[in-house]
């Protein structure tokens with residue numbers, strides 16, 4: 011046994027029974043090699059659970075048994091009594107550690123003889139066979155704490171048979187569906203590890219607490235991302251400078267495309283971040299894009315000087331405009347000086363619009379000081395935030411419950427969020443709608459509403 | 473570990489821009505890595521800072537700065553002289569530029585307007601009412617209007633204010649003035665995102681920035697006006713009189729002047745025009761009597777009043793408001809940074825323990841299965857020996873199946889693998905060695921992967937047989953059910969790797 015008392019678990023079994031899948035699930039590591047080709051795992055590989063660099067436990071993925079029968083015969087030939095079985099295994103290790111013939115067996119033995127507990131994995135969807143007995147016996151001979159996990163690759167038709175067989179060799183036998191186990195199942199399994207060996211209990215207990223806390227943190231972080239994303243995307247605009255106040259279709263289309271692109275990029279960015287938070291560095295996803303049509307948008311044409319619109323100028327130009335923007339003092343001073351009319355402008359109430367247009371023709375460093383602006387966005391369609399929200403919440407749910415053993419792509423099609431708003435309670439829906447309305451109309455959110463939005467999302471993401 | 477003891481300094485706009493930009497590009501980094509890095513900084517941080525978010529962020533930012541400039545942790549030169557200006561410095565520079573231009577603008581317009589108002593050619597005295605209108609009434613109006621902009625947008629004035637988004641105003645101004653300065657493209661986006669911001673902190677920042685610009689310009693205006701006014705009074709002859717289209721009685725005007733001078737009448741009595749002076753300096757009186765030589769000097773006596781007007785109604789409020797707005801702007805800059813979602817996320821990352829579950833690095837990717845051509849074996853003739861491996865199927869059932877399905881008669885039969893010993897397997901191989909049948913059928917479980925245990929057996933069997941005998945490996949499903957195509961592929965793949973000739977994997981004959 012090793013001196014440090016870190017709980018270690020060697021995941022062992024026949025090839026292709028989902029050992030690596032279980033490791034991927036527990037270690038939230040989507041990079042574990044998993045394949046239906048036997049012999050994918052060729053080397054024992056350690057997956058430590060670290061909190062602030064301190065290891066709480068280690069999982070060790072191992073290749074499957076290849077020559078269990080032969081190995082057991084070798085061991086039996088050296089066994090003189092139950093007492094020296096362990097010794098026989100040590101001898102086996104010594105003799106074959108370099109021999110490719112028993113490479114996989116040695117890879118399995120190494121962590122176990124180093125003190126690791128044993129998780130023996132079988133498939134409850136396939137019939138029990140006598141050839142498993144050799145493997146179970148070898149594991150039994152090591153004398154290490156043992157637990158059997160019945161994975162459900164091919165269904166659960168044979169679980170009872172397996173139980174009867176496994177019960178004879180393992181102190182704990184549990185069903186654990188490697189690819190479908192959700193977070194709570196994983197926690198249950200870890201708790202079962204606790205009972206495997208007294209001295210590991212504390213460490214595993216801490217690990218469970220850490221995982222639970224981490225889960226909440228991740229959720230909070232994801233919710234924050236979602237909230238910020240919603241606010242951003244609902245306020246998004248695009249604009250273009252025009253020479254006169256006419257907009258052609260091509261320009262309109264270009265702006266629409268730009269806005270669409272902006273919204274999509276922001277959406278992708280959010281998905282990426284959430285995906286990262288949920289522990290997937292890379293993941294193939296197929297997410298259909300939302301389409302925005304021209305009629306979904308607000309659009310506006312306006313004359314601008316210094317980037318200020320006509321009405322902004324009118325208000326700023328005349329004394330009353332001070333109330334509006336605060337740029338007032340700046341501009342009254344400015345316009346009067348520009349026009350060289352001094353006091354006349356101040357008292358005469360010459361329309362700022364008039365003067366602005368004249369100034370607009372002035373070129374500074376080749377740039378006209380003013381011109382027209384055409385703006386599209388934010389998206390006006392009341393359903394828009396619901397579609398965006400529905401998709402991102404769906405994405406979050408799929409990915410946060412997704413199991414790291416899965417190697418298929420994550421799918422979200424356009425229709426999947428269509429009836430989202432109907433799926434949540436009336437009160438919640440109204441609360442959301444109030445916030446959406448505020449964003450649509452004022453393009454700003456205050457701290458209290460942001461808080462409210464976050465709360466609503468937390469409930470939604472549960 | 474030596475620690476850099478840099479004093480806390482609230483973040484300025486430059487830092488804010490730089491930090492937010494850095495965090496923005498940091499989004500590309502894997503989350504686990506960010507979490508690890510930020511939490512490590514947290515742990516290196518003196519614990520006394522733990523409840524001071526702004527100081528935490530400063531500590532973090534300095535740490536990042538040291539790390540990225542590749543300095544060892546013990547060299548404490550905090551101000552790294554970057555030859556290249558940071559985006560934040562660009563923005564800061566831009567703001568200074570705006571400040572300076574506003575000051576120049578304000579001074580010039582103050583001076584210009586003062587010159588215009590105090591224009592005296594010796595024929596008509598300067599109208600005190602004009603001076604009051606511009607330097608008292610207009611100023612008070614402007615100040616109170618600029619105070620109006622502090623009214624929260626969504627109350628009262630909202631109708632008027634709604635079409636003006638201060639964010640849009642500022643960002644547009646910025647973009648306009650900066651157009652063509654390509655080096656600042658990035659700071660554009662950040663300024664744009666602050667300016668077009670949707671959060672309260674962003675809007676508050678904008679409000680105070682605009683407000684303080686407004687005050688800066690106003691202050692410069694009044695300073696310019698005051699300076700020119702004093703110079704004119706000192707170096708030129710001025711005469712003041714009063715008239716108004718609103719037709720004041722002298723009495724009323726006297727009361728008005730007293731009202732205007734109230735703030736200073738106690739401490740600077742000379743600046744309160746006497747009733748006699750007011751009486752004398754009425755325009756129509758001057759016109760009928762003419763501006764007598766000796767009277768002109770008396771009419772100059774208005775000047776302390778006028779200077780006091782500019783000082784008290786123009787300069788002072790602007791100065792006070794400027795100071796207040798600077799203070800508030802600084803606070804708004806702090807919350808602009810600290811209330812930014814990215815900073816909230818950063819603090820959360822720093823505080824959250826660094827959890828790592830996976831293994832380091834990438835496991836070698838699973839080999840892709842090469843598609844090999846499959847050659848169908850000849851149908852065996854005569855009596856065919858059968859080996860059932862590891863109870864893959866009940867023997868009698870299998871023999872019936874062979875006969876019924878393919879019309880094949882079994883020869884000798886064996887059970888091997890599974891619970892049997894290796895020497896039993898060897899005996900089976902030995903007894904088949906002399907066989908001259910066309911083929912030998914080995915039945916295996918299709919659902920179990922081809923492990924070396926069975927492959928060893930096939931290999932030794934193959935070697936023992938003479939070359940005219942084919943080995944037919946037949947995977948079967950549970951209870952002789954149909955074999956999945958994938959399982960068949962996997963078995964074929966394994967046998968291909970074994971590289972034995974005349975071994976066929978097939979589920980039918």
Ligand SMILES: Nc1nc2c(ncn2[C@@H]2O[C@H](COP(=O)(O)OP(=O)(O)O)[C@@H](O)[C@H]2O)c(=O)[nH]1
Pocket residue numbers: 023024025026027028029030031032043044045046047048049050051074161162163164187188189190
């Ligand atoms: N449907 C299903 N398939 C699984 C499950 N666990 C593993 N598999 C599949 O079984 C195959 C072998 O899995 P792997 O983890 O590589 O097994 P190992 O050889 O024991 O490490 C892969 O194709 C997996 O996708 C499961 O719980 N459900």
Ligand SMILES: [Mg+2]
Pocket residue numbers: 029030031043044050051072073
């Ligand atoms: Mg594996």
